[in-house]
Each structure stands twice: as C-alpha cells, then as structure tokens.
Amino acid sequence: MKSRGGQFWLWAASLAVYAFLYVPLAVVVLFSFNDSELNAQWVGFTTRWYAKLAADADMLHATANSLLIAVTASATATVLGTLAGVAMQRYRLRLLPTLALTPVAMPELLLGVSLLLFFRQVLDLTLGFVSILVAHITFSIGFVAVIVRARLAGMDESIFEAARDLGATPWAAFRRITLPLILPALIAGFLMAFTLSIDDFVITFFVAGVGVTTLPLQIYSMIKVAVTPEINAVSTLLMLLTLTVIATASRFAPDVLKGKA
Amino acid sequence: MKILLTAKDAKYAKENLLLAFLCVLCVLGGESLFAPRAHAEDVLHLYNWNNYISDETMTRFERQCGCRVKQDYYSDNEEMLAKLDAGATGYDLLVPTGNAVETLIRKNALRPLDKSKLPHLANINPAYLDAWYDPGNRYSVPYATTTTLIGYNVEKMRQLDLPTDTWALIFEPRYLAKIKGKITVLDSQRELMAAAMRYLGHSVQATDPAEWEQAKQLIIRAKPYWAAFSNSTYIKDLAIGNIWVAHGYSNDMFRAREDAKAAGRPFTIGFATPREGAVLAVDNWVLHKSGQRPDLAYKLIDFMLDGANAADVSNLIGAGNPNAAALPHIRTEVGGNPALFPPLSELGHLEMLRDFGPKLRRNLSRMWTEIKVR
Amino acid sequence: MARHARVDRLARWGMTLPPTVFLLAFVAAPALIMILASFREPGEFGGLAPWNGASFEAYRFLLTDIIYAEIFARSLLVAVLTTLICLVLAYPLAWLIARSPKRRRDLLVLLVMLPFASNFLIRIYAWIMLLGPLNLLFSPWAVMIGMVYVHLPFMVLPLYVNLERHDPALLEAARDLGAGAWTRFSRITFPLSLPGIYAGAALVFIPVFGMFAVPELLGGTGDILIANLIKEEFLQNRDWPLGSALSILLTVAVLACAGLATLAARRGFKGTEAVS
Numbered sequence: 001m002k003s004r005g006g007q008f009w010l011w012a013a014s015l016a017v018y019a020f021l022y023v024p025l026a027v028v029v030l031f032s033f034n035d036s037e038l039n040a041q042w043v044g045f046t047t048r049w050y051a052k053l054a055a056d057a058d059m060l061h062a063t064a065n066s067l068l069i070a071v072t073a074s075a076t077a078t079v080l081g082t083l084a085g086v087a088m089q090r091y092r093l094r095l096l097p098t099l100a101l102t103p104v105a106m107p108e109l110l111l112g113v114s115l116l117l118f119f120r121q122v123l124d125l126t127l128g129f130v131s132i133l134v135a136h137i138t139f140s141i142g143f144v145a146v147i148v149r150a151r152l153a154g155m156d157e158s159i160f161e162a163a164r165d166l167g168a169t170p171w172a173a174f175r176r177i178t179l180p181l182i183l184p185a186l187i188a189g190f191l192m193a194f195t196l197s198i199d200d201f202v203i204t205f206f207v208a209g210v211g212v213t214t215l216p217l218q219i220y221s222m223i224k225v226a227v228t229p230e231i232n233a234v235s236t237l238l239m240l241l242t243l244t245v246i247a248t249a250s251r252f253a254p255d256v257l258k259g260k261a
Numbered sequence: 262m263k264i265l266l267t268a269k270d271a272k273y274a275k276e277n278l279l280l281a282f283l284c285v286l287c288v289l290g291g292e293s294l295f296a297p298r299a300h301a302e303d304v305l306h307l308y309n310w311n312n313y314i315s316d317e318t319m320t321r322f323e324r325q326c327g328c329r330v331k332q333d334y335y336s337d338n339e340e341m342l343a344k345l346d347a348g349a350t351g352y353d354l355l356v357p358t359g360n361a362v363e364t365l366i367r368k369n370a371l372r373p374l375d376k377s378k379l380p381h382l383a384n385i386n387p388a389y390l391d392a393w394y395d396p397g398n399r400y401s402v403p404y405a406t407t408t409t410l411i412g413y414n415v416e417k418m419r420q421l422d423l424p425t426d427t428w429a430l431i432f433e434p435r436y437l438a439k440i441k442g443k444i445t446v447l448d449s450q451r452e453l454m455a456a457a458m459r460y461l462g463h464s465v466q467a468t469d470p471a472e473w474e475q476a477k478q479l480i481i482r483a484k485p486y487w488a489a490f491s492n493s494t495y496i497k498d499l500a501i502g503n504i505w506v507a508h509g510y511s512n513d514m515f516r517a518r519e520d521a522k523a524a525g526r527p528f529t530i531g532f533a534t535p536r537e538g539a540v541l542a543v544d545n546w547v548l549h550k551s552g553q554r555p556d557l558a559y560k561l562i563d564f565m566l567d568g569a570n571a572a573d574v575s576n577l578i579g580a581g582n583p584n585a586a587a588l589p590h591i592r593t594e595v596g597g598n599p600a601l602f603p604p605l606s607e608l609g610h611l612e613m614l615r616d617f618g619p620k621l622r623r624n625l626s627r628m629w630t631e632i633k634v635r
Numbered sequence: 636m637a638r639h640a641r642v643d644r645l646a647r648w649g650m651t652l653p654p655t656v657f658l659l660a661f662v663a664a665p666a667l668i669m670i671l672a673s674f675r676e677p678g679e680f681g682g683l684a685p686w687n688g689a690s691f692e693a694y695r696f697l698l699t700d701i702i703y704a705e706i707f708a709r710s711l712l713v714a715v716l717t718t719l720i721c722l723v724l725a726y727p728l729a730w731l732i733a734r735s736p737k738r739r740r741d742l743l744v745l746l747v748m749l750p751f752a753s754n755f756l757i758r759i760y761a762w763i764m765l766l767g768p769l770n771l772l773f774s775p776w777a778v779m780i781g782m783v784y785v786h787l788p789f790m791v792l793p794l795y796v797n798l799e800r801h802d803p804a805l806l807e808a809a810r811d812l813g814a815g816a817w818t819r820f821s822r823i824t825f826p827l828s829l830p831g832i833y834a835g836a837a838l839v840f841i842p843v844f845g846m847f848a849v850p851e852l853l854g855g856t857g858d859i860l861i862a863n864l865i866k867e868e869f870l871q872n873r874d875w876p877l878g879s880a881l882s883i884l885l886t887v888a889v890l891a892c893a894g895l896a897t898l899a900a901r902r903g904f905k906g907t908e909a910v911s
Contacts, residue, residue, distance in 0.1 A: 006816060013727035020724070021750045021787065024761035031764065040768065084654035087647070096651055099658035105837075107845020107889065109862050110882055113869050114665035116347070117672055117879065121683060122664070126348035138661045141654060170646035199754045202845065206869065210333065210349035219756050223852060225493075227763065235757040242752040250745070343873050346681055364680050489773075490856055619677040619684070619874070623696065626872045630864065631702050633856045 025239070032232030039229050049233040059234060062218035066198055069129070069214065073136035074193035080137070081144025081193070082186055086178065088145060089152040104142040111139060112206035119207060127209025135207045136197045143196065144189035151185035152178075191249035195242050303328035305557040308344075308352040310544070311336050311493065312516070313405070315577040318570060326560045336492055337449065345370065345549075353552030354561060358542045360616045362401050363394040365547060371400045372548040378559040381566035381586075388605075389543065389583035394615075401545035402562055405512075405574045406581035408611065409452050409540040410600055412495075412514035412532040414505040428460035428535045431508055432479055437486035445498065446508040448490035450629045451614050452540060453480060456508060459538040465612045468621060477628050481635050490633075496520070499530055510542075511601050515579025534600050534607065541603065541611035543583065575601070673879035681873025693880035703864075703881075707888065710861040714843040717782040718836050721790040724783070725835065729794035730824075733801070744795065751788045758785055759852050766853070777853040782843055789838035797831025798824075833900045841889055861885055 032050070036043035053059055084100050087093060103111050115135050119125045163173040179186075201216040208217055215238065222231050303326075311334045319330055333352070335341040338361040345352075345365075357365060365371050376382060382402065389403045413425050421439045423430060430436050431444055446453055455465035457476035467473070488504065495507040500520035507514070514532035521530050546562045548555055564570055568586030575582045575591045581602050582588070588596065596602055603611060617625065673693055676684040697703045732743045750758065762781050766772040771780075801824065809819045847862035861881065868878030 010727055010731050014731040017724050017728045017787070018746065020784070021747070024758070024765055024784070025750055025753060027764060028757060028761045039764070080654040080657055083650045087650040087654075091647060091651070093651065096655050096658070099655065099662050102662055105841065105893075106886065107841055107862070109845035109847065109865060110669075110886060111662070111665075113865060113878060113882055114669040115661065116869060117875065118661070118665035118668050120346070120348060121672070121875075122668060124348075126350050128348075134661055138658070141658065145654075164643075170642055174646075195752075201754070201756055201848065209347050210344050211351070216754055216756055219754070219760075220848070223756070223760055223763070227760075231760060232764075235753070235760060238757065239753040242754070243749065246748070246752050339871055339873075342681065343870055346873055368680050616680075619679060622872065623677065623874055623877060626867075626874065627696075627700065627702065630706075630859075633859060634702065634706065635857070 028232050029236045029239070032229055032236045034229050034232075037228050039227065039232070049229040050237075052230055053233050053237070056230070058213070059215075059218060062213040062215045065129075065212055066215040069132055069136060070194050070197035073133050073197045074140060074190050076133075077137045077140035077193045078144055078186060078190040081141045081189055082148050082182070084141060085145035085148030085185075085189075086152060086174075086182070089149045090157070100142040100145045102142075103139040104146070108139070108200075108202040111135070112203040115203070116206045127207055128212045131207040131209065132204055132212060132214065135203045136193075136200060139200075139203060140193035140196055143192050144186075147189040147192065148182055148185045151182050155181060188249045191245050195245050195249075198238075198245075199242065303554070303557065305330045305354065305554055305561060306352045306552065307332045307354045307356075307561070308341060308349075308549075309334060309354075309356045312512075312578060313356060313544070313574070313580075315573055317577065318565075318573040321570070322561060322564050325564065326557065328557055328560075330561070350551035351553065352549045353554050353558040355547050355549055356404060356544050357547060358544050358614070359392060359394040360614050362545055362547060364616055365549075366395060366400055370550055372550055372552075372555060373399050374402070374548070375559070379563050379566060381563050384566050384568060384571070384584050384586035386583050386585040392543065393613075395545070401547045402566070403583040404544050404546050404565065405578075406544070406583060406603075407542050408511045408534055408581070408600060408603060409447070409456070409509070409542070410511055410514070410532055410534045412499055412507045412509055412517060412530055414499065414502065414528050415531040416528040417505045418531075425531065426533050426536050428456055428537055430506060430535075431487075432457065432460055432483045434482065434486065437483055440505055441486045442488050443503075443505040444487050444507070445489050445491040445495045445504055446487055448492045450625055453490075453508070453632075454625070454628075455540045455612075455614065456535075459535070459540075459612075462537070465540060466615055468617070470624070473625075473628060477632060480632050484632070484635070500524065500526070502526060502528065511581070512579040515595070515601060519579075532600050534603065534610070536610075538610040538612065541608075541613050543613065544580075669879045669882060672875055673883050675876050677874045677876050681875070683875050690876075693876040694884075696877065697880055697884065706859065706861055706864060707884075710844060711888075713778065713782060713860060714840050716779060717786060717843050718790075718839045720779070720783050721787050721839050722832065722835070724787060725790040725794055729791050729798050729831075732791075732795050733798035740799075744792070747788055747791050755785050756848065759849060762853060772853065773855040773858075775854065775858050778850050778858050781849040781853045782846065785846070785849065786839040786842065789842075790835040793834035793838065794828065794831045797828050797834070801827055830900065833896055837893065837896065840892065844885060844889055 031039055031042070033045050033047065034042055035046040035048070081100075084096055088097050088100070112135070115131070115138070116127075119127060119131050125131060159177055160173055163177050164170065168176070199216060200214075201220065204214050204217060205220070208214065213221075215234070219231060219234060219238075222228075222234075305328055307330055309332055314332075319332075323330055335344065338358050341355065341357065342361060342364060355365075379402065385403055389406075390398055392398075392403075395401045411425065411428070411430060413430075417440075418425050423436055423439060431446060437444070446456075451465075454473070454476050457479045458465050458467060458472065461472070461475055461479065463469075463472045463476070491498075491507075493513075495504060495509050496513045496517045497520075498504040499507050499514075499517040501524075507517075511532060511534075514530065518530040518532070521528065546558075546565070548558050552558060565574075566584065568584065568588075569590050571582060571584035571587035572590035574580045575587065575595050579595060579601055582591065599607060616622075672683055674689040674691065675686065676690050676692065678684045728747070732740055732747075735743060759781055762777065762784060763772065766777050766780070771777050805823055805827075806819055809823055814822070844860075845862050847860070847866045850858045850860050850863055851866075862885075865878055865881045865885065868874045868881060872878075
C-alpha cells in the first residue's frame, strides 16, 4: 500500500482543494448576515438583508420570471430531448447528435450572439420572454438527450422488439415499456435542464432585451451597480434552491452526476 | 395515463406523481406566456438617464396628470441605442443627447411633434432651438444640458498646488505624479478622446487619423496614473474622498458636492470647465414610435416646459437649463456657476458630439481597445 | 416484419423530426446567419448594412491588426493556464476519491459537485468579496483565480471517473517488480488517465473562451479577453459584422484546438494500449 507519508500528502492536498472550493461560498453565506452596507468587514449579525430581499420588487419579479422560464423551458426540453435521446440510441443518426451536442460543446457566448443575430435580423423578434425561452430550450435539449441516451444504453432493446412482435404499436410500446424504464433519466434530465435554465447567465444576457429580467441578470446588475449584502442573501437562497434540485436529481439518477460524456 | 408496469406500481407511483405535477406546471406556464397581458392603464413608459428627474418632480407630475410613470434607466446614449436596436419597444418617451437624436431621426424611429399639444414650448431659450441635429425642432424639445468637465477635491488640489482649469490635470505626468491612483476618467470612447483632442487643440469632431493617433498616445501615456475608468462610481468616490480628481459630467459633480456637504466631510468638491474647451451635451425629449401613450408623453413634456417645473432639473440635479422661463426660479449658486450654466461667451469653447459613420466608428473602437489593453 | 416496417418508419420520423426541426431552426440557422453577417458591412447606425455582395472588410480588419492577435493569444494563454492549474489541483482529489471505499466515494463526489450547484455569478462574487480587501481585485491574478475556481469541478469528475476504473493490481505488480512511486505514477497511472485528462481539459478549456463575466467583474481594464471583445462589439458598438467575424474566428480556434486534442488523444490511446 502507499507509504504513510504519501497518504498524508494526498489527504492534505485534497483537503486544501475542498477548502478552496468551499471557503469562498461559506464567506458569501456568512456575510449575508452582516450588518453593514459596505460589507467590507464583519459588523454584526442581522437578517435585514433577507427582509429587504423579500420587499425588493425587481428581485421578486426577476425570480418569478426565472422560475416560469425554467419550468416551461425544461418541460419542453425534456420532451424534445427525450425524443432525441431515444432516437440517437436506437438509430444511426448523424445530423441530430451534431445539432444537439453543439450547444453543449461550444462556448455559450457563441450560441448567445448567434441567437441574438437570428432573432433580430431574420425574425425581427423583440427580445424578451420568448427569445429567452427558445434559447434555454436549445441548450438544454443536448443535456437531456445525453442523459436519456446513457440510460437506454444500459438496457436491452430486445424487450422493445418483443413488444412490437407481440402486436403493440410503436407508441404503445414506447409508453408502456421504454418510458417507464427511462423515467428516472427523464426526471434527472428535467431537473438538470431546470438548473441550467435558472442559472444561465451568458446566453440570457444576449437574448433578454429590455423588460424581462431573470435572477442571474438581476444579480449581475446588482454587482455592477453597488455591492451590498443583499447580493449575498439572494446568492444564499439561490444556492439552497439549486442544491435541493440537484439532490433530488441525484436520487433519481445517481450516475448522471458522474460526468457522463 | 396508464404507464405503470403492474408488478412495480408502487415504485413508480412517486415518479408518476412528479410527472403529473410537471404537466400541470407546463400548462400553467404556457398559459401565462400566451395570456394577453392586461394593457397598462394610464402608465407612461419613460426611458431616461439615471438621476435626471428628481422623485419630487415626478410625484408632482403623477398627481397632476393622474397617471403613473414607469422609468427605465440608461447611463449612456450608446446603451440606449443598443437596447432599442435589440428590439426594446413600448417606450413612450426618451431623453437622448443631440447626436443620438440625429441618429434616431435618421432611423425613422421618432414621432414628429404636434406642437399644438405643447403650449409652453415658447419658454425655451431660442438659442437652444433649431439645433443642427433637429432643424425646426420637428421631433425634439430640449430638456437639460450638461458639460463634461473635471471635478476635484478643492482642499487637496490647493494642498498639492495643482491647476484645476485645464485638461493637463488628467493628462500631464508632472501633475499626475502627485495624484497617482486618485483619478478616474469616463469609460466612454467619445468623451475621453474628446477631452484629449481639445487638450491638443483639435476639434472633437476631427477625423484626421494623425490627430486621433496623437490623442491616443496622450491617453496611453497618462493611463498608468489613473485609478479606473468609471461612468458613475466616481460620484460616490469623490464625495467620500477616495478619489481626488474625476473626469465626469457637471450634474454628477454637483451631486457629489451636495453629498459631501450633507455628509459633513472635511473637504469640498469643486468643478470647472477646462479652458481648452469641453463637450456640451443637450438632452432632449423625443417620442418613440413604439410608445402606446403619446398623449401622456405630451403631458409630461409640457409639464416640464413650465418654468417652475423646469427649474427642478437645475436646482435639484445641477443640470444646465435651456428653458428661459425657468431662470427666475433657479438658485443663484446654480444659475451663476459657469460650469453648470455656460455663459454665451463660453459657448464658443464648447462642442457637441456628433456620431461618426460606421468606418470611423470601427477605427475609433479599435483605438479604444488598444487604449484599454496597453 | 414487413407490416412493422411502415409503422416503424413513421415512428422513426415522429421521433427524430421534432427535435431536429427545432435545432435546425435555432442552432444551424443562427450559425449560418452569423457566418453570413461576418461578410457584410456594418449598418449606418449599427447592425447590418443591406446586402451588397460579400465583403471581407471585417476579416481584413481583424487579421491585419496586431491588437486582436494579442488578445487572442492572451485568451489562449489564460485557457491553457486555467486548464493546467485545474489539472494539478484536481488530480490528487480525483485520485483520493477513486481510491476511497465505495460509500465514502459518493459523498466525496457530491461534495465536489455542490459548489457547482451555485450560480457561477455567485462564485465570481465570492472572489470579489475575498480579493477586495487583499487588494488583488481587478488584476490578472484575480482573473486566473476566478477562471480556475469556476471550472475546477469540471476537471475533477472526468478524471475521477477514469481513475476509478484503473485496476489496482497493475500498481501492485509494478511495485512488486521494484518500481518506485514516481515510476508507477508516470508510467502507469498517468498514461492510463489520459482519456480522463482530455475529457476534463475539454470541459475547462472550451468554456474559458466564452467566459466574459470573469474578466469583466474581476479583471482590470487591460485584462479583457476575446469574449469581452465579442460582447462589446454586439452590445456596445453594435458592429455586428465585426462581432460575427470575431465569433467565427473564435469558433475556428476552438475547433482547431479540439481537433488537435483529439489527435493527441488518439495517439495517447495507442500509447496506453502498449502499457495494458
């Protein structure tokens, strides 16, 4: 087995990395209770920033928008992504995988600007709700497809064939055999798309236009205008939300989070 | 929806419930998306500069017209134009500077004015009417003016024996060395280049590449001494004392001075138009074609044309005033300040910015990139 | 099976058509538009001028100017450095997780993923808070720290997935044959982990190119990268042709790097075949 010294250094290095990952976030959470507007030093404990958050109309508006967009976008992306995932696994396709995975593989920035161009130049669409929705669906489809496809890959397609041979229509076979089997992947995909949508900043930044803000955009303008503990408060709450969602997702599909490629 | 496998009913019950819940959410979500949005009652949509109408004035107007005003803000003409380009619609009223008015007119984005709805239009000082950007005032009504100049900490400048009436204060290393790290300049291509051009004796509208190159070198030479490029934080930084010199707008300097006074600081903020010349900005009311309530827009413009109301933008915000009827209502400390209210003799030194064509704009932004990166 | 064939074909179309049409409309078409836009003149007031034949002005402007090459090079450097630093930080952690008993492993992986659960603006903001008092804010160091911090979890996971599959017997055998710790690492573990390294590197290297928020919020005025330029061209200068041309050049650069990496990976595979 490895030498004692080696083990020690391994643990030390790992702990250091964990600390690097967590200390900044812990500081954010801690200072959300800081009784100081400048938030440079710890002054005292208070929950007034959370109260201020609850009364902040812009923030509530942005949150409502984010949630609405996230739910609608992830639902649509789940439907389209599932179709894509099953199709990609079952048939030998070239076009669909490329289209679905490009937004995943390319820097988000490129999708954002190309959609901006497309919406304005070709569709003459006023940027707002619909443009954000379409953008979110577009980049989520690939993720859902990958998750669903991975789940199917571990399965024996002959069950499906058997069902067809026994007289079931493709739709019935899908509904009663494939769907229940991939359901965990579906749900994990939905939750993944939900998280991606709630958290998305770069693409939303380009296609949001005026009038519709999402939570990340709101946080961004707060950071640029004035840095107060209110940002810490909203960050803490947002972290709690995504944590819950990811924890739920991992219960349905534990393999999902292990870096599927 | 019978999707349970009989043998594993219980196991998938939870999943089915979740799926059903999601479907409900989708329906709700989709519905609210496509549900017709209740059309705004009496709401005027105004797209304005930050801090350009005081809350006091706005409340008085809302009470008088029995309507609500919803304001969105921009801190830069470019930002406003870019947002409009991105498809922002629904604004009734905008407050662009002259060069942006010209651009909007040429883009056919504005409603021509129905002067019969503006009985108080005669209050405007004729010197501000019929400007190059809108001959005959077919689309715009002047609202306020600002000058881009230098704001400074009076005591510190005296202490360090530094001149405050020249652009050299922000461009010459022999002065900059004394205030290194305590200066900010505007984060604006046109404004900063304009200051450099005026200091070098050129027009802000000059297009000679050699002159631009000179200005660029001047800026790059001075950059190491500057603390930051800032469009708005300098107000607070000056008033607190973090910064001693700032390149910015006259009304912002006015605000910094008032803030410092109110906070009881041991110093005062002064500001002066550099003698080499500076940029004058005339901001105007215009009606955007996509606005739904032009009637309310006319109400606000006419309200602001009344002398007493117009005086607010000077008294409370420190902007210059093109409204002759407002002058008697303006405090002497504001009205008498040549930096805020440039006298006619000064006007020769002041230039207004005019937008360049796409080729020049591209060269200018490339120059700006180099300034940022060097 | 003949009676299946038609229905099956229908099913196949029913399944592939909706996502394909959607993606053609919102991935392929926008990409095409962007390519076309890069060959147009800028509009009088921003946007695009009416089509007047292909113009190479935007590309000429970018490719004949040292400043853009500089910024590209700097972005490349930041991407490479970020990837390397992430690799160095992630490797021990991934190794530890891979060698831990099964139960603890899942917990450790979750602990790595949790920071990813926070919005990346929050992760940047955390460093704004921490670096401000240390006077490191608005500097190239801040940009590097921010980039590494945001991308570290993406390097850990693929590495861990790969390392988990290594057969400990190999290392035992090597040790029995007298190989020292370093030899065991460099000649067995490291080569075998190359696929994981490449996967992690791809998940870090490519997103770094698109990240404008980190230099904008954490960096000074001189720290702008190619992503900031693209954003500026689209949202401030409204010079769509230039912005599009920059984006196309960026895409080409990313694809080139990905291509090179795949080539290297394939050779790496050949190497590992020899080992195993």
